[in-house]
Amino acid sequence: MVELFVTIFMNWYCKMVKFLDLKRINSQYRDDLLNAASRVIDSGWYIMGQELKSFESRFAEFCGAKEAVGVANGLDALTLVLKAWIEMGVVKKGDEVIVPANTYIASVLAISENGLVPVFAEPNSKTYNLDIKSIEAVYTEKTKVILPVHLYGQISPMKEIMAYANSKGLMVLEDCAQSHGAEIEGKRCGSWGHASAFSFYPGKNLGALGDAGAVVTDSKELAKIVRTLGNYGSEVKYVNKYQGVNSRLDEMQAAFLNVKLDYLNKESDKRRRIAKKYLMQIKNKAIELPYVDDELGHVWHLFVIRVKDREDFASHLNKNGIQNLIHYPLPPHRQEAYKDYNNLSLPLTDKIHAEVLSLPLDPTMDSFEVDKVISVVNSYVLDSSE
Template sequence: MIPFLDLNEVNAPYLHAIEEASLRVIRSGWYILGNELKAFEESFATYCHVAHCVGVANGLDAITLILMAYGFPEESEIIVPANTYIASVLPVAYLGFKPIFVEPDPATMLLDPDKIAEKITSKTRAIITVDLYGRSCEMEPVMALARTYGLKVITDAAQAHGAIYKNKKAGSIADATAFSFYPTKNLGALGDAGAVTTADEALAEKIRFLRNYGSKVRYKNDYQGVNSRMDEIQAAILNVKLPFLDPENDRRRRIAARYLSEINVKDLVFPPADRIEDDAWHLFVVRHPDRSKLIAHLDAHGIQTNVHYPLPIHKQQAFLEYRDLKLPVTEKIHDEAISLPLNAVLTDEEVTYIIQTVNHFDCQQ
C-alpha cells in the first residue's frame, strides 16, 4: 500500500535533531514564550520576507486572533471563499461576524476575484483569501479591490508554506496571513501550532497581547485575550525543519510536474500547470465525475487517496442557516475532488506506479 501520507517517513530524516531539540527544551525548564519561539518567529518572518511573525497555538487561532485584533464592529461582513476547509470560516462565525461566501474560479478552485465586488456592502470589513492546496490566490486584483473599498485582506496560508505569488512569498502579501503547522503541512510540527505574519507592527503587537490572555506584563491585562501560544517544543521542532522546507517543496514540484505531464485519463480535470515552480503543492487535487470508481480503482491497486473536502461549508450541520445558498461551482468541486498522494518522501518508483495505475483507470471503464 502506498499511503496518502506517512508522517513517520516524513519526519524520519530529522528524527535525531528533533529529539535533541525537544530534550534541550525539556532540560531548560522553560516551556512557554521562551527563546525557541522567539528564534522561530524571527526565522519564519525572515523566510516569508515579512517584518513580523507571532507564534500561536494553531491555524484556526491565527485567523481568530487577526480578526480580534482588527476589532471590527458587530454584524460586520467578511468575504470568504466558498470552497475551503471549515477552519477558514469558523473564526468569522465564532466572533459574531457574517461570512459572505464567494464562488471559486473553476480552473484554480480558489476564490474568484471577479466575483468579490458584487458581494461588498456597507458592512463589509475584510476579505479572507485561502491559498488552498498550496497555490497562492490571485492576490493582485484582490488587494486592489480591498484598497478601493477600504477593506483588510487576510490570507489563510495554512497549506501554502513557501508558495510564491509574483516573486512574493506567501505570508508577505496580505495585510495579515495565518499559518498552520499541523503535522501534515509542508512545514509540520509534531502537534498543533500556528502563526500570524504581517508587516503591521501595531497589529503584531496586539496579537502578541491577545494570544497571552491580553497581557504583555504578567497579571496586567490590556485586552480580553485568549490562551493561544505556540509551545517551546513545537517551536524547537519547527526550527529544525524550516531549513528543509524549500528542498522538500522542490521535490513536491517535481512530482506534480510528472503527474501533470504523464497522467492521461478521460474526463480527469487537473490543477493549473501555469505556476508549477511557484506553488507549494501541499495537495494534488484532481476532479473526476465518477470519483467513487476512481478511488475504488486506486484502492484496489494499493494506492490510498483522500478527499479534500467531501462536504462544502454551506451544507455542513454547523452552518445550516446557509443551506439554501446556491453555490454550484463549489458543490461540483466537492462532488468530484480527489487528492492523489503527493509528498516529499514518495520515491520515483512509487510516483511511476501511481501514474501508471491512474492511467489504467480508462481501461476499466
C-alpha cells in the same frame, strides 16, 4: 531468476502507496529533532522562550514580513487576527467577510467566532481560489474584510486582490494554511495581505509534531495585540488588558519547526518534481488535472484532481493500493454547523466538492511509488465494473 523478479515486482506493486507518510518524513530529521527536544528539556523553559523567539524571527524573514507571532494552531491564527482588528476598531461585529465557499471550515469558523458574517464567494473554476470576479459578485457596503485562501498550495491573485481591497478600504487576511512558501513573482504568501494566518498541523508542508500556528504581518501594533490576546489578554503578568484566550506556540513545537524550516525549500522542490511528473504522465480523459498558474510559485500541498464518478474512481485506487483523500466532501455552507446557509445556491462549489480527490503527494515518495500512482490512475476506465 525469473520467479524472483516476478516476486519482487508483485511485492512492489501490491504495496500500498500511503497518502502522506509522516513517520518517514520526520525520520529524515530524527537526529536534529531529538537534539532540539533535548535542548528544550534541558533549558527548563517551556513556554514563550528563546526557541519561540528564534522561530518567529526566522519565519517572518522566510515569508518576507516584519512580524510573526506563534499561536496554538491555524484556526486560532485566523481568529486572533479578526479579534485584534475588532479591538483596534478596524472592523466591528456584524461586518461582512468575503471567503471562498470551497474552503475548509476553519476559515469560516474564525469569522463567525468573532461575530462577523461570512459571505461565501464562488471560486475561480480553474484555480479554486478567489479572484476579482468572484469577490465583486458578492461585495456589499457591509464588506470589510477579504479572506483569500491559497488552496492546495497555489497562491491567490494577490496583486489584483490587494489593489481591489485598497480601492475599497478593505482589510485582507490571507489564509496560508496550505501554502507555506508559495509565491507570485518572488513575493511569498504571508507578505501580501494586511495579515496572514498559518497552520503547522503535522500534515502541512511545514508541519510540527503536534498543533501549532502563526500570525504573520508587517504591523507591529497588530502583532502586539495578537500576542497579548493569545496570552489571556495580558502584556504584564496578572494584568489583563483584553478578554483574551490561551493560544501560545510552545517551546517544543517551536524547536521542531526551527529544524524543519531549514528543509522546507528542499521539500517544496521535491513536491514540484512529483507534481510535474503527474502532470506530464497522467493521461486519462476521465481525469481533470490541476491548473497551474505559476509553476515555480506552487508548493503542492495537495495534488487535487477531478473525476465525475468519484466513488468509482476512489474504489479503483483503493483496490490497487493507492491511498487517497477528499479535500473536502462537504463545503462549509452544506454543513450542519452552518445550517442557516444550507439553501445557498453555489453550483460551482457544490460541483467541485462532489468531484475532487487528492492523490498521494509526499516529498519522500520514491520513483516507484510515483510511477505506481500514475499507472493506476491511467488504468482507470470510467464506469468500470471491476
